Amino acid sequence: MGRADKHPALILRSALLRASRRMATSSINSWFETARFAHLLTMRSGVWGALLLTAFTASPARADLKLCNRMSYVVDVAIGIDDKGATATRGWFRIDPAQCKVVAQGTLSADRLLLHARALDIYGAAPAQAGTDNLCIAADNFVIAAARQCRAGQTPAPFTTIQPSQAEDGNMVAYLAENSEYDDEQAKLAAIQRLLLIAGYDTAPIDGVDGPKTQNGLAAFLKSRGLAADIVNAPNFFETMVAGVQAPSATGLTWCNDTSYKIMASVAADDGRNVIARGWYRIAPGKCLHPDVTGQPKQIFSFAEAVDDTGRAVRLGDKPLNWGGGRMLCTRDSKFETRDHGDCAARGLTAAGYAVVDMTGGGKTLRFAMP
Numbered sequence: 001m002g003r004a005d006k007h008p009a010l011i012l013r014s015a016l017l018r019a020s021r022r023m024a025t026s027s028i029n030s031w032f033e034t035a036r037f038a039h040l041l042t043m044r045s046g047v048w049g050a051l052l053l054t055a056f057t058a059s060p061a062r063a064d065l066k067l068c069n070r071m072s073y074v075v076d077v078a079i080g081i082d083d084k085g086a087t088a089t090r091g092w093f094r095i096d097p098a099q100c101k102v103v104a105q106g107t108l109s110a111d112r113l114l115l116h117a118r119a120l121d122i123y124g125a126a127p128a129q130a131g132t133d134n135l136c137i138a139a140d141n142f143v144i145a146a147a148r149q150c151r152a153g154q155t156p157a158p159f160t161t162i163q164p165s166q167a168e169d170g171n172m173v174a175y176l177a178e179n180s181e182y183d184d185e186q187a188k189l190a191a192i193q194r195l196l197l198i199a200g201y202d203t204a205p206i207d208g209v210d211g212p213k214t215q216n217g218l219a220a221f222l223k224s225r226g227l228a229a230d231i232v233n234a235p236n237f238f239e240t241m242v243a244g245v246q247a248p249s250a251t252g253l254t255w256c257n258d259t260s261y262k263i264m265a266s267v268a269a270d271d272g273r274n275v276i277a278r279g280w281y282r283i284a285p286g287k288c289l290h291p292d293v294t295g296q297p298k299q300i301f302s303f304a305e306a307v308d309d310t311g312r313a314v315r316l317g318d319k320p321l322n323w324g325g326g327r328m329l330c331t332r333d334s335k336f337e338t339r340d341h342g343d344c345a346a347r348g349l350t351a352a353g354y355a356v357v358d359m360t361g362g363g364k365t366l367r368f369a370m371p
Contacts, residue, residue: 063170063172064102064106065103065173066171066174067095067100068099069100070097070175070187071176072190073097073119074191074238075117075120076094076095077093077116078090078116079114080114081110082133084111088146089136090143091138097187100173113162114131114160114162115160116137117129117176122246122287123198131159132158132160133159133161136154136155180208182208186208186209189210192218192232195238196217198292199221199245200253218232221241253293254364255291255365256288256367257284257368258370261285263282263283265279265280265303266278266280266302266352267291267301268301269293269301270297270298271297272298277341283368288365301325301327301329301356301357302324302354302366303325303329304323304324306322316371327354327355328341328344330352
């Protein structure tokens with residue numbers, strides 16, 4: 001049951017990636033050479049932020065390219081430039097909700113500017129990004145000069161054409177947005193709600209509206225992790241919060257990946273009327289994740305399997321490497337939520353064996369390790 005390539009990161013609404021068509025002229029070769037120089041600086045300094053592109057032109061009146069995140073997800077972004085038949089890509093730029101980041105310094109132009117964004121693994125099966133161009137990316141920080149022909153260690157990903165507009169400060173800006181069309185404050189609140197829900201706190205619905213559930217959940221989360229209330233205003237707040245969510249918790253269900261493989265996991269909850277199964281949640285090697293189980297289910301079930309870089313199930317000998325049990329429930333290869341578990345195959349679904357999770361202690365950490 002290959003899954004990894006079925007889980008792209010998020011939706012970019014092109015209506016909010018808007019306006020002005022072109023910037024001043026610059027060749028793709030100079031863009032790549034400058035990016036390579038910046039990459040060498042980064043390798044020497046160890047500062048991830050140095051991956052931002054250095055100046056593209058000697059002109060004193062330059063317009064930097066900024067991306068602003070008005071989504072409820074922390075995202076990693078890759079940018080592409082398509083000019084005179086040549087295409088290059090580079091990434092990754094981490095952008096928190098309600099944050100703007102310069103991804104190219106200096107006046108830049110091309111036939112097209114493109115963008116690919118992916119949500120962090122902690123979000124599991126996030127919404128999918130649409131895009132008309134499949135360009136090459138790599139798992140770690142990268143610069144790819146010929147981005148339409150992927151080589152070893154590179155994979156194609158959908159890129160969306162963006163048309164940045166000129167901001168009041170003279171820079172060019174494009175916005176990453178959801179259908180909810182959050183402003184900055186709403187995006188930050190919705191992002192906090194989403195992470196708290198993953199951590200096992202009832203902050204639904206995710207709507208970017210402040211209220212007692214959000215405030216109480218946030219206060220309880222910060223207290224449980226030994227964090228001060230004013231961390232919310234710190235520049236590294238989302239980095240700290242993501243790390244806190246990924247740590248094993250004394251409450252709720254936690255999955256931890258102790259293997260060297262990516263793991264795709266699914267959780268099911270019996271509410272007394274139906275058994276609702278949801279997936280897939282992607283768990284990176286060495287990381288933990290809390291599936292969003294809300295309410296007071298009578299019973300919780302878990303299934304997980306290891307996948308390789310192509311999304312195929314890892315096999316040890318003649319057996320797949322997975323962690324489950326005897327309760328057969330229906331799944332599908334892509335993101336799913338299902339409550340009908342009769343005759344899975346006839347409906348184009350796949351039956352998987354889920355294990356019962358003992359939650360009598362108030363919290364349970366399942367560690368997925370090699371047999």
